[in-house]
Amino acid sequence: MNLPKYDVLPDETKHIYExxxxxxxxxxxxxxxxxxxxxxxxxxxGFGDENPITGEIDDKIVSDNGDMEKVLATIISIIYVFTEEFPDKWVYITGSSPTRTRLYRIIIAKYLSIVESDFTLRCWQNGEWKDFYPNINCQGFVLKRKNNKQL
Structure with missing residues (x-):
């Protein structure tokens, strides 16, 4: 995906990115x-603003900084880095609210052909993993780099 994104700083474990x-x-x-x-x-x-006091993620805050697409493109690039480093891992994504989960579904649907070319994508719905369809509500999503065993 060739979208503008921010520079990212990973920690030494490659599990935290800022x-x-x-x-x-x-x-x-x-x-x-x-x-x-x-x-x-x-x-x-997990994603959100970094709390300056605790150093933890605040995933409930609405930043409204006017750069949502660039932030989302940055998160997508981080997923690519993480799954390149750990290709046998699945990444579970859900929003901190139904509205945010819906936003993630819309973003996935917008770039579905790219996502499906690089990842196996599944949708968590009513207690089971199902195929992803753009207009079907999900409680969460998992994805994994292709060419690995399925969930």
Missing amino acids: FVSEGKRGCIYKMVKFQETNLMNVYNL
């Missing part, structure tokens, strides 16, 4: 963190 959103509200520090789940080889993608 970047700075620059927009109408100034500079906002963002963080993407991949955390193990209780499912084998599945990592949750």
